Amino acid sequence: xxxxxxxxxxxxxxxxxxxxxxxxxxxxxxxxxxxxxxxxxxxxxxxxxxxxxxxxxxxxxxxxxxxxxxxxxxxxxxxxxxxxxxxxxxxxxxxxxxxxxxxxxxxxxxxxxxxxxxxxxxxxxxxxxxxxxxxxxxxxxxxxxxxxxxxxxxxxxxxxxxxxxxxxxxxxxxxxxxxxxxxxxxxxxxxxxxxxxxxxxxxxxxxxxxxxxxxxxxxxxxxxxxxxxxxxxxxxxxxxxxxxxxxxxxxxxxxxxxxxxxxxxxxxxxxxxxxxxxxxxxxxxxxxxxxxxxxxxxxxxxxxxxxxxxxxxxxxxxxxxxxxxxxxxxxxxx
Numbered sequence: 001x002x003x004x005x006x007x008x009x010x011x012x013x014x015x016x017x018x019x020x021x022x023x024x025x026x027x028x029x030x031x032x033x034x035x036x037x038x039x040x041x042x043x044x045x046x047x048x049x050x051x052x053x054x055x056x057x058x059x060x061x062x063x064x065x066x067x068x069x070x071x072x073x074x075x076x077x078x079x080x081x082x083x084x085x086x087x088x089x090x091x092x093x094x095x096x097x098x099x100x101x102x103x104x105x106x107x108x109x110x111x112x113x114x115x116x117x118x119x120x121x122x123x124x125x126x127x128x129x130x131x132x133x134x135x136x137x138x139x140x141x142x143x144x145x146x147x148x149x150x151x152x153x154x155x156x157x158x159x160x161x162x163x164x165x166x167x168x169x170x171x172x173x174x175x176x177x178x179x180x181x182x183x184x185x186x187x188x189x190x191x192x193x194x195x196x197x198x199x200x201x202x203x204x205x206x207x208x209x210x211x212x213x214x215x216x217x218x219x220x221x222x223x224x225x226x227x228x229x230x231x232x233x234x235x236x237x238x239x240x241x242x243x244x245x246x247x248x249x250x251x252x253x254x255x256x257x258x259x260x261x262x263x264x265x266x267x268x269x270x271x272x273x274x275x276x277x278x279x280x281x282x283x284x285x286x287x288x289x290x291x292x293x294x295x296x297x298x299x300x301x302x303x304x305x306x307x308x309x310x311x312x313x314x315x316x317x318x319x320x321x322x323x324x325x326x327x328x329x330x331x332x333x334x
Contacts, residue, residue: 024270027321028285035289039296046299053176057246059291060180061086061239062258063284066265067184067191068232070283072132073266074195075207075225076275079121080136082236083258084143089113089240091147094156094250103163103245110241111234117143118233122226132229140259148252156250167245180242184287187235192280200224208276264311265290268318290314 039046046052065082072079089110096109117139124135171179195201206214207221215221244250269286271278290311297307 024321025279025282025285028268028270028282028289032285032289032292035292035296039292039299042296043299046296050176051299052295053170053178053181055291055295056181057178058294059261059287060178060184061243061246062262063184063265063287063291064180064187064242065232065235065239065258066262066269066283066287067187067280068228068235069262070266070269070271070278070280071191071195071204072228072232073271073273074204074275074278075221075228076211077125077132077225077228078136078263079118079229079232080133080259080263081117081121081140081143082232082262083255084140084147085114085117085233085236086240086243086255086258087147087252088117088143089237090244090250090254091150091156093241093244094159097156097159097163100160102160103166106159106163106244107238107241110237110244112237114233114235114237114240115230116233118230118236119226121233122229125229126222126226144252147254151250151252153252157248159245159248164245164248167242168248180239180246183238183242188280188284192284195280205276208272210276260315261290261311264315264318268314270318273319286318 065086069079069082092113093106093109097106101109121132121136121139124130124139125132166179169178170176171182195204203214203219203224206217206219207224211221240255243255247254265286266278266283267273268290269278269283271283293310293314294307297310
Protein backbone atom coordinates (compact mmCIF):
# COMPACT_ATOMS: atom_id res chain seq x y z
CA UNK A 1 0.00 0.00 0.00
CA UNK A 2 1.38 3.42 -0.98
CA UNK A 3 2.06 6.15 1.58
CA UNK A 4 -0.60 8.34 -0.04
CA UNK A 5 -3.19 5.57 0.38
CA UNK A 6 -2.16 5.23 4.00
CA UNK A 7 -2.84 8.95 4.57
CA UNK A 8 -6.27 8.54 3.01
CA UNK A 9 -6.98 5.60 5.29
CA UNK A 10 -5.87 7.62 8.33
CA UNK A 11 -7.94 10.70 7.40
CA UNK A 12 -11.18 8.97 6.48
CA UNK A 13 -14.17 8.96 8.83
CA UNK A 14 -13.78 6.23 11.44
CA UNK A 15 -15.98 3.23 10.64
CA UNK A 16 -15.62 1.41 13.96
CA UNK A 17 -14.75 1.94 17.59
CA UNK A 18 -11.26 0.54 16.97
CA UNK A 19 -10.69 3.09 14.21
CA UNK A 20 -11.80 5.90 16.50
CA UNK A 21 -9.47 4.76 19.26
CA UNK A 22 -6.55 4.59 16.83
CA UNK A 23 -7.01 8.12 15.53
CA UNK A 24 -4.08 10.37 16.42
CA UNK A 25 -6.27 12.97 18.13
CA UNK A 26 -7.65 10.28 20.44
CA UNK A 27 -4.16 9.11 21.31
CA UNK A 28 -3.17 12.71 22.09
CA UNK A 29 -6.23 13.19 24.31
CA UNK A 30 -5.30 10.08 26.29
CA UNK A 31 -1.74 11.38 26.58
CA UNK A 32 -3.02 14.75 27.80
CA UNK A 33 -5.12 13.07 30.49
CA UNK A 34 -2.07 11.07 31.61
CA UNK A 35 0.01 14.26 31.77
CA UNK A 36 -2.68 16.06 33.81
CA UNK A 37 -2.94 13.18 36.29
CA UNK A 38 0.85 13.04 36.63
CA UNK A 39 1.03 16.81 37.18
CA UNK A 40 -1.73 16.65 39.81
CA UNK A 41 0.17 13.93 41.64
CA UNK A 42 3.47 15.77 41.33
CA UNK A 43 2.41 19.16 42.70
CA UNK A 44 -0.52 20.42 44.80
CA UNK A 45 -0.25 23.80 43.05
CA UNK A 46 -0.97 22.45 39.57
CA UNK A 47 -4.75 23.01 39.63
CA UNK A 48 -4.52 26.59 40.85
CA UNK A 49 -6.44 28.64 38.28
CA UNK A 50 -3.95 31.49 38.23
CA UNK A 51 -1.01 29.10 37.90
CA UNK A 52 -2.70 27.50 34.92
CA UNK A 53 -3.34 30.92 33.43
CA UNK A 54 0.31 31.86 33.87
CA UNK A 55 1.23 28.57 32.19
CA UNK A 56 -0.45 29.71 28.99
CA UNK A 57 2.01 32.61 28.80
CA UNK A 58 4.78 30.09 28.16
CA UNK A 59 3.32 28.70 24.95
CA UNK A 60 0.61 30.99 23.54
CA UNK A 61 2.82 33.01 21.19
CA UNK A 62 4.52 29.83 19.90
CA UNK A 63 1.13 28.17 19.47
CA UNK A 64 -0.11 31.04 17.31
CA UNK A 65 2.85 30.58 14.96
CA UNK A 66 2.32 26.78 15.02
CA UNK A 67 -1.10 27.25 13.40
CA UNK A 68 0.49 28.85 10.35
CA UNK A 69 3.33 26.32 10.37
CA UNK A 70 0.79 23.49 10.34
CA UNK A 71 -0.67 24.71 7.06
CA UNK A 72 2.81 25.04 5.57
CA UNK A 73 3.82 21.53 6.58
CA UNK A 74 0.51 20.26 5.25
CA UNK A 75 1.53 21.40 1.74
CA UNK A 76 5.04 19.90 2.07
CA UNK A 77 6.79 23.13 3.06
CA UNK A 78 8.39 24.39 6.27
CA UNK A 79 9.61 27.70 7.68
CA UNK A 80 12.54 27.41 10.10
CA UNK A 81 13.03 31.18 10.20
CA UNK A 82 9.96 31.93 12.33
CA UNK A 83 11.93 32.55 15.53
CA UNK A 84 14.37 34.81 13.66
CA UNK A 85 11.38 36.73 12.21
CA UNK A 86 10.19 37.24 15.80
CA UNK A 87 13.61 38.70 16.67
CA UNK A 88 13.74 41.02 13.65
CA UNK A 89 10.15 42.18 14.14
CA UNK A 90 10.86 42.84 17.82
CA UNK A 91 13.84 44.97 16.80
CA UNK A 92 11.62 47.03 14.49
CA UNK A 93 8.98 47.36 17.23
CA UNK A 94 11.66 48.60 19.62
CA UNK A 95 12.88 51.28 17.21
CA UNK A 96 9.34 52.48 16.48
CA UNK A 97 8.55 52.54 20.21
CA UNK A 98 11.41 54.98 20.73
CA UNK A 99 9.57 57.47 18.52
CA UNK A 100 6.67 57.53 20.97
CA UNK A 101 4.28 55.43 18.89
CA UNK A 102 1.25 53.82 20.54
CA UNK A 103 0.30 50.14 20.87
CA UNK A 104 -1.60 50.00 17.59
CA UNK A 105 1.36 51.24 15.57
CA UNK A 106 3.74 48.87 17.36
CA UNK A 107 1.55 45.85 16.63
CA UNK A 108 1.20 46.90 13.00
CA UNK A 109 4.98 47.24 12.81
CA UNK A 110 5.41 43.66 13.97
CA UNK A 111 2.80 42.44 11.50
CA UNK A 112 4.40 44.38 8.66
CA UNK A 113 7.92 43.10 9.27
CA UNK A 114 6.59 39.56 9.64
CA UNK A 115 4.66 39.79 6.38
CA UNK A 116 7.68 41.12 4.49
CA UNK A 117 9.93 38.36 5.84
CA UNK A 118 7.33 35.73 5.01
CA UNK A 119 6.89 37.14 1.50
CA UNK A 120 10.65 37.04 0.98
CA UNK A 121 10.75 33.39 2.02
CA UNK A 122 7.78 32.58 -0.18
CA UNK A 123 9.23 34.37 -3.20
CA UNK A 124 12.48 32.42 -2.96
CA UNK A 125 10.65 29.10 -2.64
CA UNK A 126 7.90 29.57 -5.22
CA UNK A 127 9.66 31.98 -7.57
CA UNK A 128 12.97 30.15 -7.85
CA UNK A 129 11.87 26.63 -6.98
CA UNK A 130 14.26 26.37 -4.03
CA UNK A 131 13.65 23.88 -1.17
CA UNK A 132 11.93 25.66 1.70
CA UNK A 133 14.08 23.98 4.35
CA UNK A 134 17.25 25.31 2.70
CA UNK A 135 15.80 28.78 2.09
CA UNK A 136 14.50 29.23 5.62
CA UNK A 137 17.69 27.95 7.23
CA UNK A 138 19.43 30.71 5.28
CA UNK A 139 16.91 33.41 6.16
CA UNK A 140 16.94 32.23 9.78
CA UNK A 141 20.61 33.22 9.92
CA UNK A 142 19.92 36.39 7.93
CA UNK A 143 17.07 37.71 10.09
CA UNK A 144 18.68 36.74 13.39
CA UNK A 145 22.02 38.08 12.21
CA UNK A 146 20.50 41.47 11.38
CA UNK A 147 19.04 41.71 14.88
CA UNK A 148 22.37 40.74 16.45
CA UNK A 149 24.40 43.16 14.33
CA UNK A 150 22.11 46.10 15.08
CA UNK A 151 21.66 45.43 18.79
CA UNK A 152 25.02 43.88 19.66
CA UNK A 153 24.95 43.22 23.39
CA UNK A 154 22.42 45.99 24.01
CA UNK A 155 18.69 45.75 24.71
CA UNK A 156 15.70 47.99 24.07
CA UNK A 157 13.63 48.28 27.24
CA UNK A 158 11.62 51.47 26.76
CA UNK A 159 8.04 50.60 25.82
CA UNK A 160 4.80 52.47 26.59
CA UNK A 161 2.78 51.06 29.48
CA UNK A 162 -0.31 50.80 27.28
CA UNK A 163 1.61 48.36 25.06
CA UNK A 164 3.08 46.16 27.79
CA UNK A 165 -0.22 46.06 29.69
CA UNK A 166 -1.84 44.33 26.72
CA UNK A 167 0.21 41.20 27.30
CA UNK A 168 1.07 41.43 31.00
CA UNK A 169 -2.45 41.93 32.39
CA UNK A 170 -5.53 39.74 32.14
CA UNK A 171 -7.75 40.63 29.20
CA UNK A 172 -10.58 38.66 30.87
CA UNK A 173 -10.76 38.40 34.68
CA UNK A 174 -13.16 35.44 35.05
CA UNK A 175 -11.71 33.06 34.12
CA UNK A 176 -8.31 34.80 34.08
CA UNK A 177 -7.15 34.91 30.46
CA UNK A 178 -4.24 36.68 28.83
CA UNK A 179 -4.56 38.27 25.38
CA UNK A 180 -2.12 35.89 23.68
CA UNK A 181 -4.00 32.78 24.87
CA UNK A 182 -7.36 34.25 23.90
CA UNK A 183 -6.03 35.05 20.42
CA UNK A 184 -4.69 31.51 20.10
CA UNK A 185 -8.12 30.04 20.89
CA UNK A 186 -9.85 32.34 18.39
CA UNK A 187 -7.29 31.65 15.65
CA UNK A 188 -7.44 27.91 16.31
CA UNK A 189 -11.22 27.94 15.78
CA UNK A 190 -10.89 30.02 12.59
CA UNK A 191 -8.10 27.84 11.20
CA UNK A 192 -10.10 24.68 11.97
CA UNK A 193 -13.14 26.01 10.12
CA UNK A 194 -11.01 27.11 7.18
CA UNK A 195 -9.08 23.85 6.84
CA UNK A 196 -11.86 21.36 7.53
CA UNK A 197 -14.98 23.14 6.29
CA UNK A 198 -14.01 25.14 3.19
CA UNK A 199 -12.94 24.40 -0.37
CA UNK A 200 -9.56 26.23 -0.03
CA UNK A 201 -8.84 23.99 2.98
CA UNK A 202 -9.44 20.89 0.85
CA UNK A 203 -7.07 22.36 -1.71
CA UNK A 204 -4.30 22.31 0.89
CA UNK A 205 -4.80 18.59 1.41
CA UNK A 206 -4.78 18.07 -2.36
CA UNK A 207 -1.49 19.96 -2.69
CA UNK A 208 0.07 18.02 0.16
CA UNK A 209 -1.00 14.64 -1.23
CA UNK A 210 0.06 15.31 -4.83
CA UNK A 211 1.16 18.83 -5.86
CA UNK A 212 1.55 17.86 -9.53
CA UNK A 213 -1.98 16.48 -9.75
CA UNK A 214 -3.28 19.51 -7.84
CA UNK A 215 -1.63 21.84 -10.35
CA UNK A 216 -3.13 19.98 -13.30
CA UNK A 217 -6.56 20.14 -11.67
CA UNK A 218 -6.41 23.93 -11.71
CA UNK A 219 -5.27 24.65 -8.16
CA UNK A 220 -2.83 27.62 -8.03
CA UNK A 221 -0.22 25.67 -6.07
CA UNK A 222 2.57 28.26 -6.04
CA UNK A 223 0.24 31.12 -5.18
CA UNK A 224 -1.20 29.21 -2.24
CA UNK A 225 2.26 28.24 -1.00
CA UNK A 226 3.40 31.86 -1.26
CA UNK A 227 0.36 33.08 0.71
CA UNK A 228 1.00 30.47 3.41
CA UNK A 229 4.55 31.76 3.84
CA UNK A 230 3.17 35.29 4.17
CA UNK A 231 0.57 34.08 6.67
CA UNK A 232 3.21 32.34 8.77
CA UNK A 233 5.31 35.50 8.68
CA UNK A 234 2.29 37.56 9.78
CA UNK A 235 1.64 35.24 12.71
CA UNK A 236 5.33 35.41 13.64
CA UNK A 237 5.09 39.21 13.60
CA UNK A 238 2.02 39.09 15.84
CA UNK A 239 3.79 36.68 18.19
CA UNK A 240 6.73 39.08 18.26
CA UNK A 241 4.50 41.98 19.32
CA UNK A 242 2.86 39.87 22.04
CA UNK A 243 6.19 38.51 23.32
CA UNK A 244 7.87 41.93 23.28
CA UNK A 245 4.96 43.41 25.23
CA UNK A 246 5.00 40.54 27.72
CA UNK A 247 8.71 40.70 28.58
CA UNK A 248 8.98 44.46 28.01
CA UNK A 249 12.29 44.28 26.17
CA UNK A 250 14.01 43.43 22.88
CA UNK A 251 17.21 41.41 22.90
CA UNK A 252 19.06 39.71 20.00
CA UNK A 253 18.42 36.27 21.54
CA UNK A 254 14.68 36.77 21.89
CA UNK A 255 12.67 33.64 20.95
CA UNK A 256 15.89 31.67 20.50
CA UNK A 257 15.10 28.00 19.80
CA UNK A 258 11.41 28.56 19.16
CA UNK A 259 11.55 26.89 15.76
CA UNK A 260 12.17 23.47 17.32
CA UNK A 261 9.29 23.84 19.77
CA UNK A 262 6.93 25.06 17.06
CA UNK A 263 7.79 22.17 14.73
CA UNK A 264 7.34 19.80 17.67
CA UNK A 265 3.83 21.17 18.26
CA UNK A 266 2.94 20.65 14.61
CA UNK A 267 4.42 17.17 14.19
CA UNK A 268 3.19 15.94 17.58
CA UNK A 269 -0.23 17.24 16.52
CA UNK A 270 -0.29 14.66 13.74
CA UNK A 271 0.58 16.83 10.74
CA UNK A 272 2.66 14.59 8.50
CA UNK A 273 6.09 16.02 7.77
CA UNK A 274 5.66 14.73 4.20
CA UNK A 275 2.42 16.66 3.76
CA UNK A 276 -1.20 15.85 3.01
CA UNK A 277 -2.28 14.68 6.46
CA UNK A 278 -3.15 16.33 9.76
CA UNK A 279 -5.76 18.39 11.58
CA UNK A 280 -5.93 21.65 13.50
CA UNK A 281 -7.57 19.99 16.55
CA UNK A 282 -4.59 17.64 16.70
CA UNK A 283 -2.19 20.60 16.76
CA UNK A 284 -4.24 22.32 19.48
CA UNK A 285 -4.20 19.20 21.67
CA UNK A 286 -0.45 18.84 21.10
CA UNK A 287 0.05 22.44 22.23
CA UNK A 288 -1.69 21.65 25.51
CA UNK A 289 0.21 18.38 25.95
CA UNK A 290 3.55 20.16 25.57
CA UNK A 291 2.45 23.13 27.70
CA UNK A 292 1.15 20.94 30.51
CA UNK A 293 4.22 18.71 30.38
CA UNK A 294 6.63 21.64 30.63
CA UNK A 295 4.57 23.33 33.34
CA UNK A 296 4.31 20.18 35.44
CA UNK A 297 8.02 19.45 35.19
CA UNK A 298 8.81 23.03 36.13
CA UNK A 299 6.60 22.80 39.23
CA UNK A 300 8.64 19.85 40.52
CA UNK A 301 11.91 21.67 39.76
CA UNK A 302 13.09 19.51 36.86
CA UNK A 303 16.11 21.22 35.19
CA UNK A 304 15.50 22.91 31.86
CA UNK A 305 18.02 20.69 30.07
CA UNK A 306 16.08 17.59 31.16
CA UNK A 307 12.85 19.17 29.91
CA UNK A 308 14.53 19.71 26.53
CA UNK A 309 15.49 16.02 26.42
CA UNK A 310 11.89 15.03 27.12
CA UNK A 311 10.60 17.38 24.42
CA UNK A 312 13.11 15.87 21.99
CA UNK A 313 11.85 12.38 22.81
CA UNK A 314 8.28 13.55 22.21
CA UNK A 315 9.31 14.87 18.79
CA UNK A 316 10.88 11.53 17.85
CA UNK A 317 7.79 9.70 19.11
CA UNK A 318 5.54 12.05 17.16
CA UNK A 319 7.34 11.14 13.94
CA UNK A 320 7.51 7.39 14.62
CA UNK A 321 4.09 6.65 16.12
CA UNK A 322 1.97 7.92 13.18
CA UNK A 323 3.87 5.54 10.89
CA UNK A 324 2.96 2.64 13.17
CA UNK A 325 -0.68 3.79 13.35
CA UNK A 326 -0.90 4.06 9.56
CA UNK A 327 0.55 0.58 9.17
CA UNK A 328 -2.05 -0.83 11.55
CA UNK A 329 -4.90 0.96 9.78
CA UNK A 330 -3.48 0.00 6.40
CA UNK A 331 -3.46 -3.69 7.34
CA UNK A 332 -7.02 -3.43 8.62
CA UNK A 333 -8.16 -1.80 5.37
CA UNK A 334 -6.35 -4.43 3.29
